[in-house]
Amino acid sequence: MKNKIIALLTLLWLSVVCCFAQSNTIKDDFKPSTLNQPGQEFPQVNSQGYVKFKIFAPKADSVKVSLGLGGRGGTILSKAADGFWYGTTEGPMDEGFHYYHLTVDGGIFNDPGALNYYGSVRWESGIEIPAHDQDFYALKNVPHGKVERILFPSKSKNTSLPAFVYTPPGYSQNQSVRYPVLYLQHGWGEDETAWANQGKANLIMDNLIAEGKTKPFIIVMTYGMTNQVKWGKIRDFSIEPFQTTLLDELIPYVDTNFRTINKSSGRAMAGLSMGGMETRTISINKPDVFEYYGLFSGGVFAPEELKNKDKVKLVFMSSGSKEYPDRVKTAAAKLNEAGIKSVAYVSENTAHEFLTWRRSLREFAPLLFNN
Amino acid sequence: MKNKIIALLTLLWLSVVCCFAQSNTIKDDFKPSTLNQPGQEFPQVNSQGYVKFKIFAPKADSVKVSLGLGGRGGTILSKAADGFWYGTTEGPMDEGFHYYHLTVDGGIFNDPGALNYYGSVRWESGIEIPAHDQDFYALKNVPHGKVERILFPSKSKNTSLPAFVYTPPGYSQNQSVRYPVLYLQHGWGEDETAWANQGKANLIMDNLIAEGKTKPFIIVMTYGMTNQVKWGKIRDFSIEPFQTTLLDELIPYVDTNFRTINKSSGRAMAGLSMGGMETRTISINKPDVFEYYGLFSGGVFAPEELKNKDKVKLVFMSSGSKEYPDRVKTAAAKLNEAGIKSVAYVSENTAHEFLTWRRSLREFAPLLFNN
Incomplete structure (x- = not known):
């Protein structure tokens, strides 16, 4: 009996040591x-x-x-x-x-x-x-859309400006089909390359479309002129130069050069971080251009800010669980109470970083252009 | 008189000093x-x-x-x-x-x-x-084509591979028009990004087309797998993996997904440096795919190497003046003597570098697809 107890205690001790050691060991599988x-x-x-x-x-x-x-x-x-x-x-x-x-x-x-x-x-x-869920942005053996770099004329900036345009698989074959468009903005310190490079927006869309989880749509990604202020001075940022380029120059160019659904019900705008702030500001200044909005770690909407609330089909707000998850949930609840369809999404175990925003796009895309 | 001579000598001395100083002065206009x-x-x-x-x-x-x-x-x-x-x-x-x-x-x-x-x-x-002639690759207020990043399925590599595709201005509007295609390769140590980034191939084409100097055509730029050998061991490079991907996977994908002229008279291949070597090797292995060839600082063709010489419409060979200008001129003369249309081009005051290749594309493009 005594031996049995000793054996048991030894086993217990060993497993404690083992667990403790394991929790402090950096695995050699680099x-x-x-x-x-x-x-x-x-x-x-x-x-x-x-x-x-x-x-x-x-x-x-x-x-x-x-x-x-x-x-x-x-x-x-x-x-x-x-x-x-x-x-x-x-x-x-x-x-x-x-x-x-x-x-x-x-x-x-x-x-x-x-x-x-x-x-x-x-x-x-x-x-x-x-990431444990990296499959949703993996390069898989599915039909792939294209990412095109366009140069669109900008009268206000007196040059041609670059943008990237994602067209879904089948776009070039289905010549009679017109597609809705998501205008998707990067954050402060980034540019028009961010969403396709580190955001993997094209692969997220290819995979969602292959699984039948979202309608195919076009995504347009351009530079939001967000870097004309310093990080600490973002309150001093003026939206007008970008708003002019986006609404008066880029959107007409895209509507001319791509087979778009050229009306507000065929347009969404979203952005991460400062790109969310841009989305929010433009929706307030020009409420007739888009009907779907997404703020990814980019603040929240209050019901009274949406001037054109009968027309707004969706307000999506997200946050990493290490950011302000309760704030987006509360804001979405208030919008829904006010009769504006709103969805809050919280990315688990992430902060103000791209996995939050990749997941936000995965959650946002299926909610678009269904009305 | 003596004073006059002294004045003259002083003037002479001053101008010599001045010239000498000027030739050794680094101008402060950085x-x-x-x-x-x-x-x-x-x-x-x-x-x-x-x-x-x-x-x-x-x-x-x-x-x-x-x-x-x-x-x-x-x-x-x-x-x-x-x-x-x-x-x-x-x-x-x-x-x-x-x-x-x-x-x-x-x-x-x-x-x-x-x-x-x-x-x-x-x-x-x-x-x-x-460069004194930088205007030909400048971003100008002319209609711009698009550069698209495609992912094409590769059975031989068991993945999807990237390529960049330049479509000329008007491509998306002129739905009934089909376009010829130039397959354009980078050099050793580079990849599919080289021709659009440092080569400015899209701007060179936009400008040539705006001036009516070239027919509009599509350019496809993919990775030539050239970096699987070290620089000194390029003789050990095996063309087969790339040749399979280019001919059996990429070209069929491009012909399906773009409005191409899907025959050898609608296809050119060119490359810089090791990309020229690839062009030359593939033309020898598979003489029925392309009818126009360009070697930019990429060696020369001998008449006996062109197996399908009646079908070859053009062999273009170029070199920087600091490389081997006489070799390309001699090779072109021999090809012309053998009844194969050939053009040699020498880029003045450049070596094995991108200005040579930008200029080579400018000279090559107007010669394509005219027969």
């Missing part, structure tokens, strides 16, 4: 990030979301990475005899996409191993922590 | 490179083609730039009290586009001021030295 430059082995990500860096700078005195645990100042790398600097984040990162950069002897540079993405008003290194 | 990231003041280029750099790395011991006079090892920067490193190239650079990178304390990084372009199997910093 793989190159899917956003590395071709052939680059580092940075690497493990199944828990830790990131391992390897940077060549044999004569440097200090190399840091801005990626790490939020607020704790990133990851300090250590120099090895081979001239490389090595280091691993102190903890796991949130699932999804993150921007980062290196600080090498006080200067800010990108990681030569990683691809670059436009954020923070510069091209920064990007990394992808595989 | 402007930010047109390829800088938004809002970045450096690198800067002056009207003579000198480049000035400014890099922040306050605790670094050495900062070098790979750009400088060919073969002399680039430009070594000097540290100032403000924590920035400054320096100017020893001499003027060739007009046009150049790749470069920094070496900071022994590590290779990109210039945070410049945009990145894919070359040397990595995203590198790019700079543009304004």
Whole structure:
């Protein structure tokens, strides 16, 4: 009996130790990030979301990475005899996409191993922590739409401006079909490349369409001129230059050059972060252009702000669970009480980052153009 | 008289000194490179083609730039009290586009001021030295075609592969018109982004079409799998994987999804550097697919290599004047003697670099699809 008790206690002890050890162990299953430059082995990500860096700078005195645990100042790398600097984040990162950069002897540079993405008003290194639900934005063997880069004439800016246009699979074959359009804006520090590059908007749409979960529609992504103010001064941002370009120049160009449904019931506008602020401001200034609105981590609407509320078919507001989930839920409830159809969405275990916005697009798209 | 002679001699001496000083003076008319990231003041280029750099790395011991006079090892920067490193190239650079990178304390990084372009199997910093003839690839107030990013299914690679497709202005309006197609390849170390980004192929075409100098046609740019061998081992490159993807997968996809002239008289193939080598090899392996060929700094054809010579409508071969201009001229003469229409083009004052290839496209396009 005593032996049995000892055996049991030993087993219990072992399992406690084992669990404890496991919870503190960084698993050795690191793989190159899917956003590395071709052939680059580092940075690497493990199944828990830790990131391992390897940077060549044999004569440097200090190399840091801005990626790490939020607020704790990133990851300090250590120099090895081979001239490389090595280091691993102190903890796991949130699932999804993150921007980062290196600080090498006080200067800010990108990681030569990683691809670059436009954020923070510069091209920064990007990394992808595989998400448990990454299948919805994966490149799959389904029919693919196209992403076109257009140059549209802008009288107000006296030049041609770029935009990206997603046309769904079948667009070029179905010559008699007209499609509704979502105008989809990036956030502060980003530009017209964000939604197709780090947002994977085209793959999200291809997959939703293949599963029959959304109507096919066109997405137009242009530069929101959001970077003409500094981050802390966003209240000083003037919407007019962008509003003129969007409403008076881009929309007429798109309606002429693509087979669109050229009326407000065939138009939606959405944006992430400051792009949500733009969506909200334009909906207030010009209530007759769009009938569907999406604010992804981009604030909320109050019922009295919607001047044209009988015409508004949907207000979608989202937030990462680490942002302000209760605020979007409360705001949606108030809109619904006021007779305006509204949906709140909360992305679990994410903050103000692209996985929140990829998921927001996945949730928003099926709700569009159904009326 | 003596005074007159002294005055004359003084004048002569002054003008010699003046000329000498002028020829050694770097003009102080530096402007930010047109390829800088938004809002970045450096690198800067002056009207003579000198480049000035400014890099922040306050605790670094050495900062070098790979750009400088060919073969002399680039430009070594000097540290100032403000924590920035400054320096100017020893001499003027060739007009046009150049790749470069920094070496900071022994590590290779990109210039945070410049945009990145894919070359040397990595995203590198790019700079543009304004060319005297830059008007032909400038963004002008003319109708613009579109550059679309497609994902085409590849059975042989078991995935979807990207390509960029330029469709000329009017393509989406003129629904009954079918267009010929140029398949246009990048060089070693580059990928499918090269021709539209650093090559400015779309702007070159928009401008040629606006001036009535070329027929409108489609351009397809895909990855030539050229980076599966190292630079020194290019002789070991196997064409088959790319040839299969191009001929059996991409061309059928393009012919299904775009309004093409789906026969050899409606197809051209060209490439720069290793892309020229691919063009040449595929023309030898599969002589029935294309009728127009372009080798831009990409070697030459011998008459006996063209198996299907009665069908070949044009062989275009080009070279920078600093490469092998005589070789392309001699090769073209031999082809013409053998009854194969051939054109040689030499780009003045350029080497193995993108201005040579932008000009080659400008010269090649008007010769296509006229028979």
